[in-house]
Amino acid sequence: MSTKVARLSDVARTAEVSVATVSRFLNNRLQLPAETAARIRRAVAEHEYTPNPHARNLSLGRSETLALVVPDIANPYFARLAAAVEREAAQQGYALTLCASLNTLQREREYIARLSGSAVDGIIFVSNHADDGSLRDPINASSRGVVILDEDVAGVIGPRVFSDNEQGGYLAGRHLIEMGHRSISFFGGPQAMRSTEARLAGIRRAIAESGQDVAIRDAFFGAYSPEHGRACAARFLSSGSEATAVLVSSDEIMIGALEIFRRDGIRVPDRLSVIGFDDIAPFVLFDPPLTSIRQPVEMMGRRAVDLLIRGLKGEDIDSVIEYLPVELILRGSVAHPAGRKAAATKRRSPNRGE
Amino acid sequence: MSTKVARLSDVARTAEVSVATVSRFLNNRLQLPAETAARIRRAVAEHEYTPNPHARNLSLGRSETLALVVPDIANPYFARLAAAVEREAAQQGYALTLCASLNTLQREREYIARLSGSAVDGIIFVSNHADDGSLRDPINASSRGVVILDEDVAGVIGPRVFSDNEQGGYLAGRHLIEMGHRSISFFGGPQAMRSTEARLAGIRRAIAESGQDVAIRDAFFGAYSPEHGRACAARFLSSGSEATAVLVSSDEIMIGALEIFRRDGIRVPDRLSVIGFDDIAPFVLFDPPLTSIRQPVEMMGRRAVDLLIRGLKGEDIDSVIEYLPVELILRGSVAHPAGRKAAATKRRSPNRGE
DNA sequence: AGGCTCTTGTAAACCGGTTACGTAGGACTG
DNA sequence: CAGTCCTACGTAACCGGTTTACAAGAGCCT
Numbered sequence: 001m002s003t004k005v006a007r008l009s010d011v012a013r014t015a016e017v018s019v020a021t022v023s024r025f026l027n028n029r030l031q032l033p034a035e036t037a038a039r040i041r042r043a044v045a046e047h048e049y050t051p052n053p054h055a056r057n058l059s060l061g062r063s064e065t066l067a068l069v070v071p072d073i074a075n076p077y078f079a080r081l082a083a084a085v086e087r088e089a090a091q092q093g094y095a096l097t098l099c100a101s102l103n104t105l106q107r108e109r110e111y112i113a114r115l116s117g118s119a120v121d122g123i124i125f126v127s128n129h130a131d132d133g134s135l136r137d138p139i140n141a142s143s144r145g146v147v148i149l150d151e152d153v154a155g156v157i158g159p160r161v162f163s164d165n166e167q168g169g170y171l172a173g174r175h176l177i178e179m180g181h182r183s184i185s186f187f188g189g190p191q192a193m194r195s196t197e198a199r200l201a202g203i204r205r206a207i208a209e210s211g212q213d214v215a216i217r218d219a220f221f222g223a224y225s226p227e228h229g230r231a232c233a234a235r236f237l238s239s240g241s242e243a244t245a246v247l248v249s250s251d252e253i254m255i256g257a258l259e260i261f262r263r264d265g266i267r268v269p270d271r272l273s274v275i276g277f278d279d280i281a282p283f284v285l286f287d288p289p290l291t292s293i294r295q296p297v298e299m300m301g302r303r304a305v306d307l308l309i310r311g312l313k314g315e316d317i318d319s320v321i322e323y324l325p326v327e328l329i330l331r332g333s334v335a336h337p338a339g340r341k342a343a344a345t346k347r348r349s350p351n352r353g354e
Numbered sequence: 355m356s357t358k359v360a361r362l363s364d365v366a367r368t369a370e371v372s373v374a375t376v377s378r379f380l381n382n383r384l385q386l387p388a389e390t391a392a393r394i395r396r397a398v399a400e401h402e403y404t405p406n407p408h409a410r411n412l413s414l415g416r417s418e419t420l421a422l423v424v425p426d427i428a429n430p431y432f433a434r435l436a437a438a439v440e441r442e443a444a445q446q447g448y449a450l451t452l453c454a455s456l457n458t459l460q461r462e463r464e465y466i467a468r469l470s471g472s473a474v475d476g477i478i479f480v481s482n483h484a485d486d487g488s489l490r491d492p493i494n495a496s497s498r499g500v501v502i503l504d505e506d507v508a509g510v511i512g513p514r515v516f517s518d519n520e521q522g523g524y525l526a527g528r529h530l531i532e533m534g535h536r537s538i539s540f541f542g543g544p545q546a547m548r549s550t551e552a553r554l555a556g557i558r559r560a561i562a563e564s565g566q567d568v569a570i571r572d573a574f575f576g577a578y579s580p581e582h583g584r585a586c587a588a589r590f591l592s593s594g595s596e597a598t599a600v601l602v603s604s605d606e607i608m609i610g611a612l613e614i615f616r617r618d619g620i621r622v623p624d625r626l627s628v629i630g631f632d633d634i635a636p637f638v639l640f641d642p643p644l645t646s647i648r649q650p651v652e653m654m655g656r657r658a659v660d661l662l663i664r665g666l667k668g669e670d671i672d673s674v675i676e677y678l679p680v681e682l683i684l685r686g687s688v689a690h691p692a693g694r695k696a697a698a699t700k701r702r703s704p705n706r707g708e
Numbered sequence: 709a710g711g712c713t714c715t716t717g718t719a720a721a722c723c724g725g726t727t728a729c730g731t732a733g734g735a736c737t738g
Numbered sequence: 739c740a741g742t743c744c745t746a747c748g749t750a751a752c753c754g755g756t757t758t759a760c761a762a763g764a765g766c767c768t
Binding site: 068082083 | 406407411417426427433451452613636639
Binding site for chain 1: 723724725726727
């Protein structure tokens, strides 16, 4: 066991050629006669040579590494996103550096600054709150490729990948209206965020399209968190809302809201219908199984990586915006509103609403 | 906006000193008279200089980066672990590279090999299956620091951090026995794994300690996956098992098992008591809320990082093994076995078993 | 004045790759 | 036979930091 790890020059000496020859040969930038090639290969094997990545990075000016900035990987939604990103990155030969921003502007900016240096080749940026502009500038100043994923950061020049939130709101709204609801509540994310606005707009489109007299009552906005969900539910109940159904804008909010509804004995869907958004948590096993809009999380992760890498390779992707398709998963948490006929309460999804 | 990013030599020239002076000054390895220091600081600011990380890494031979090898980040258990690891690493000034092994030996070995080069300073290794020895050798050959986390890899020389699985099995077993169960089933993880063996041993200890005549019936072993959970439940049911309670060895297995139990109308806990392990999923909201052994996931992640970094700093940590304390969270999925008195069916945890 | 130690700084050698440019020798060409 | 091309490599200049070895001048002592 040698104490020292082999360098390129060791291999070159053993193979009796120059370092340039070895380097170019190993990087397939040079054809060599079989005999020389064999000598090099033998020397590589003998020394158990692997190129030093730091040297390689410095020399090439890149590291074949991407960074993912995400509010919190413990959150199952971001965990899934991260898994998809990692998979696609690995497949394309890139490593992935994970950066948890904990949803604070300060840490987001820190990461942007650090990564912009040239620690990584590109950045996938997922934020979870409205930007006051102090994110836009550092991102645009970054010399690296950046793709915005999942939630918009206004004013950033560069590609974006979202799920089709508007369509999600629309599908949810249409379903509720079809089921007979005429007064719908909305437990939303932060008010200033695009995802929130888009989902609300989708509900409105569904309402307009239905031609029915449907009202959105008690729309609450706040963080994508169980706390906010609890607060929504509490305010909803104490307001004596007349809404018969509620669209809950994320799994996290849902978890908090259900806790309160359950505590207060609000039966779902008998007394109140609920429809979720994200569909990451094992909602099949909830009581009742939750009808939900499913976000195309895997696809989002993969598309973001793919775009980023294409950008690194020189393609012009700055103006790409993608809206990936959501899906309505029918389970048991939406029924006809109380007081109406309870026929056909149970329906099954044609796709895979287990 | 300069097209070129500033280098150390640019700063040096502007400050009218040599690069060495700037470098040492910036790394606090040199006291300078106020006037010179100010000149350098001014030059740094003017050029918006940040050291090139690749060059720094090459020169220093380290990258202040750790790697986390984990079967699958989409799995909430590993997601939580990853979050804890990232947080602690960030706090100590290290970046984190994420590597998903997808639980395949091949990818695990690939990662070990790649990372051993010197891409990262240290590795936290989490596997999820029994090793046939082909992991042990590359890990031991690695020039980097490695800490084994969560699941043992036999024969590896180095520090380890586990949860106290034996104690988890014991707490679960004791609880079931106290509730009156005399025939207990075990839906385990892979048979050859330490975590599985330890949990089983814990149940046995509880049985021995109780002095009662308690039997472990229908112990099934397999992957930590919903599929395995479904299979366990199906075999359990078709075998007409006499067990009145089952210890389910992970959230994932639980999710699969509950699916089958629910489908077949097995009421929990009336007909069958279940107790989980991990307690990551939002089991509070399940029907019924699940009693579970909670693993100290955050602590595990942080301890692993802390150990690793201490090792990198030269401390001798090779023989450290830590077993972090688990906790029994009482909720509603364990009752007295059918046929017995149903008194005191509901109990609350003294800690925080909400 | 000569010899010391500090202070402040420099020049140059690393770290370990990649690559632009060059060249020696043989084959082919007109 | 000179000119040209191709093969098969070698030399040395990068990439951008850190650090060792060393020096010039200042202050101080004897």
